[in-house]
Amino acid sequence: MKLAERVRTGDRLALARLLTLIENNSPEGQDTLSELHALTGRAHRIGVTGAPGTGKSALVNRLTQHLRAQDDPPFVAIVAVDPTSPFTGGAILGDRIRMRDLSGDPGIFIRSMANRGALGGLAGTTSGVVDALDAAGFQWILIETVGTGQAEVDIAGAAHTVLVLGAPGMGDAVQTLKAGVLEISDILVVNKSDLPGAESAARALRAALELGPVDSEWMTPILLTSADNGDGIPELAAKISTHMEHLKKTGGREERDHARVVGEMERLLQQRLTDRFKAAQSDGDYERAIERVVDRELSPMRAIDELFQD
C-alpha cells in the first residue's frame, strides 16, 4: 500500500515515517503530502507559546487529558518544537517529559521536532508536519513553540488560535509579552496559578492589553491555569472552543487559513528562486561577490545588482 493510503487509514508507523520524510525535505515526503493535501483543512490548529519554563508542555499535557476525557473526544496531535544547538546541529527534545500522562491513548499522537536553525519558534517543516497530522484525521493539533522568550511570531501564521503563556514570578514576563506577543495572542494564559503572584501578573497583563490595538470582535481573555493541579483547564478548553466558533462565524478561519497559505507559498517561492538563481551563476561568482562586500569594495545592494546584470 502506498504511504499516503496507509497514513489515511490510520497506520501510525506510516504516519511517523511520513513526518520524518517531511522533516528531511525528501521528495517522497513531498509527493505524499501533495497526495494528502485535499484531506487537510479539517483540524483546529492551536499554538502554545511563551517564555521557557512557563509550563507550555505541562499545560498541553493537562489540556489534552481534559479533551480526551470528554464525551465523544477529539483526536489530538501534539507537535513540540525545541531548539537545535547552533554549534553542533544536534538537539535535546525534552517536552515529552511533561507529557507522560498521555501515553497509551491511541487517540493522541505526539511528535517532537528540532527547529533546525529556523528562527521564529517553529521549524521550517512544521507546517508540513501539521498538514500531515491534519490529513491523518487529528482534529485538534497543539503546536508548542520553542520557548525563546521573544515574540514567536511564526506561530501566528501557523495556528487558528494562539495561546500565549506567562507565569508568576518571572519578573520580565510582562515586559517580554509587550514585545509583539500580545498582538498575536487570542487567549492569554497565566499558568502556575497555584504559585503566589498569579493574580498580579494577570492584572499587569490586562493593563498592557488595554494599551494595545483593540479588536472590536474578539477581546483577548486572560485566564488563570495550573498545569500542576488542573485549575482553570476546563475553562481554557471551553475558551478555545469559543474562539473556534468565533472564527467560524466571522470568517476569521478562512482568513487565517488564507494568510497561512500565502506565507507558506512566499517562503517556498523565495527558497526556490534563491536556489535557482544561485544555480544559474557561473562557478564562484556569488561567493566572489560576497568577498567583495566583505572587503568593502561594494555595498551588498550593488553586489546583487551586479549579479543580476550578467
Add this chain to the structure above:
Amino acid sequence: MPETKIRVLVAKPGLDGHDRGAKVIARALRDAGFEVIYTGLRQTPEMIAEAALQEDVQIVGLSVLSGAHMTLVPRILELLKKQGQESVKVMIGGIIPDEDRPKLEELGVAGIFGPGTSTTEVIEHFEGAVTPAPAEG
C-alpha cells in the same frame, strides 16, 4: 536541501532513579549532532515503545542501573518488533553484569555500555549502527 539527522530516544525504563548516565549520554549525542528525544525517568516498556514509534527514531538508548534489565529490555524489544520497528537499534548502558551480555545480544541488543564508557565510543558505535541508512520500508 535534504537534511537528515539521526534521531535517538534516550529513556530510563523501570523505577530506577539513576539518571546521570542517561543525561551524560543525551548531551554527548546532541553535541555530536544527533536529535535526542529524552523522555525522563520511570518509563514503562509500553511508554518507550510508543514514543519510539511516534518519534520514528533509528536508535533506542536505555539506561538501567537498577538490575531490572533482564525483564525490561526483552519486553521493549518484543514491543518494538510487534509494532514493525524491528530495524530500530536498541542500545543499553548502566550496570549490566557480564554474564547477562550474551543473552541480551542474542535477543538483538546492538550495544552494551557499562560504567566508565567514553562518550566518544558511544557516539562512534551509534553512528556505525545506522549508516548506511536502512532502506525505507
